Amino acid sequence: MNVLKQKIAVLLLAALLLTCLCGCGGETPAGDNSDAAVTVTDMMGREVTLDEPATKIVALTASVCEILYALDAGDTLVGRGEYCNYPAEVLEVTSVQSGYDTNIEQIIALQPQVLLMADMAQDDAQIAQLEAAGIKVVVCDAQNIAEVYDSIKLIGELVGKQDKASAVVADMQATFDEVAQNAADNSDKTVYFEVSPLQYGLWTAGADTFMNEICAMLGAKNCFDDVSGWAEISEEQVLQRNPDYIVTITMYFGDGPTPQEEILSRAGWQNVTAVKNGAILSLQNDELSRPAPRLAEGARLLHDFLLGAE
């Protein structure tokens, strides 16, 4: 029974991980100049009012940190979640842990006006504690690209940088439009996204993931779009579905074979089209998994890869 409990804990951890990596969204009512009170409705439909744009923020999700930096508002960040790692400056910000280890006392001590977090990252009791300490909690949890735009605008409102937010969104849209132009060329191509390598059990990104959405945008087909979210799938199925391209987001730590080399050396995979052609892309920086402006960068990398690998 202790093992079951452990299993549950592991599943929770995995779930947390996913929410950490997937994190944010919202809607923006009006808010025009940086001195007036700001009222926003977050993605849980909660209305939050600030007397002025936030100058001290704690962000628990990596994507929110990225958005803040993209809006040139990185200086508002006084605390971050454990797994926030981009851009590099964010690592200098105090970590308040993540998930159920989140250090509520430490957050309160940092005296932020706003805590930004993903849906379900904290329980109601913790939220109540934070609100009692006068910290506004804003939930920001984008599940698709449209919601990423919303979350960027929402955060723009919060820090009084609506214009910058609009510019960032416009930039992203422009990039997506550009890469989508060649979609027709990829119409018969299949891509296999690998999240965890064979050694630890094959995990892929199925439907309802950013990888899937961007893949579709580029006109190619995610060969595991029949499963939902991140899922462990059968090695046999990968061989049978014979993807034209493989994209791996497995982390590389500098020793042993690189993710590409490891996939190329797998026994029995030598007849997979992607392996035969060496068409394997390794993404090391969460470009395709984090609901943040860099999704555009990821889309461009994938686009270039699909074109260039031919």
Added chain:
Amino acid sequence: MADMLDVQKLSVRLGNLDIVKDLSFTVAEGDWLMIVGPNGAGKSTALSAITQGVDYTGRVLFEGEDVAKMKPVRRAQCMGVLTQSHFVGYAFTVEEVVRLGRYAYAPGLLSNRSDDDDEAVEEALALTGMAAQRKQSVLTLSGGELQRTFLAQVFAQQPRLLLLDEPTNHLDLVYQKQVFSLIERWLQKPGRAVVSVVHDLSLVKAFGTAAVLLRHGQTVATGAIDEVLTAKNLNPVYNMDVAAWMRQMLSQWAADDNTADNIIEEKIC
């Protein structure tokens, strides 16, 4: 010739407490030595020390050989032990438990059983009257049957010296007599001896040839049974008139005697 068992200045300390202090005695072939004394006198601890179950100081010699230095297998060939209660975890059959007694003669995997082993097991089963129940699971046995199973195991082990730690403590009076009679019969063959811790003075008197009387770990008296079990020795140790109480017990015994013998006859023959 050396005595079969020679215990020299045996002491067991637990923390600051002397459980047994400077216990010395010898056991010769044919002897049945009883270690007696009230609760907490250190009887069972002394026996555990002899079987190497607890740490001790002093020496325990078996025919001049230091028991502490014997290999476990050799020790088991010299001395067999029967304790008071057994809880077996799994449904072994009576015969499987008895056959374990032969371990000392062929340990290891490729121990093809010899005819000696089979003979010893059959003899032990017959002697204890458990032959008919050889296929029965030990989990389904009564207390008396279980004790006879382990008695058969120790008989199959064919030791020269039998050490008993209150072997009949939780058995009915009839079965106590039965087990003791079986041991007495076993003792009749030459080259054998018994040392036992027994609570019940009537059994001590009925079966013992020699005795050691302990109190708080100290030896009060040692020698032939009649020299040790005197009113002068016993009354201060037990704080009561032991002789009067025993007379009463023994008369009760006499009445039960026929019944007990009949049961033994039935079971064995």
Added chain:
Amino acid sequence: MNKRLDKVRWWEYLGFGGVFMAVLCLCVCVGSVNIPLSETVTVISNALLRQPQPEGLAPAIILTVRLPRVLCVALTGAALSLAGAAMQGLLKNPLADGSTLGVSSGAALGAVIAIAFGLNFSAVPFAGTMIMAILFALGSLLIILGLAYKLDYSLATNTIILIGVIYSMFVSSAMSVIVTFAADKVQQITFWTMGSLQGSSYENAAVLAAVLLVCGGVLLASAQELNAFAVGEDNARHIGVNVRRTKLVVLITVSVLIGVCVSIGGTIAFVGLVTPHMVRMIVGPNHRRLLPSSLFGGAVFLLLADLVARILLNPQELPIGVVTSLVGAVVFVFIFYNTRKGQ
């Protein structure tokens, strides 16, 4: 009159072997991708006869994906089951198992430390995790049993389970600490702890087979001693068993078995609990029959569990530990109920 009780009963092994081979064949023939039986037979016979393989997916799927995995699963099941049976005998406790005692968790902790800090003792993949897993399995066993003996010399069921639960909790918090120290590897660690025999290679199978051969040999040679322990530790000492040496040998062997299994397949709970129990119901408690039969039983059980894990949610896979835990929890309650009732 003379009935050779603990003689090897060949018909039993014939039966076990037959069932095992049938399940093994089933697991090679059935999988996520549907391959016709005739093609499977062709691929395997060609491989055995060193004939050229036909075009298509079948050779790759059967020879490089399914067969090594099925072999690893069978060997892991056999090893875990043997380890469980040996521990249950040694401790005279039918609920003793790597997972209930917390030994598997301990081994997993060792492996996680190896992953988190990138410990590699040589170029051999898995060597780091394997050695750490074995060391931690042994350390865990010593801690757990040391504590148990101090608290309750008779090692009663309740004590053992309580200590196992507490130890597992301790290990999981230790694991959380490790994860905090190695935040960048959290993803790898998470996926690893879920347990998976995907990606098993023939090398893994060879390592498992070698370890099982050695450890299995040692344990089978200790069958008589384990019988004596199963009757009672004091009784074992009285009939001449070298109690201390036997304990040490069995504990080290069991640790190696569990450590190797955990490092290759992650923690797969309850295999060592479920199969010896079932096998004991068929062949009885005598370890001379129980241990070899447990090898077959464990292999068959885990093969079937893995088959369910592979095909139930096709194309997705279930972690194999989820399947074994589901069955194991039920059997655990059943045994616990029975032992309590018996007391």
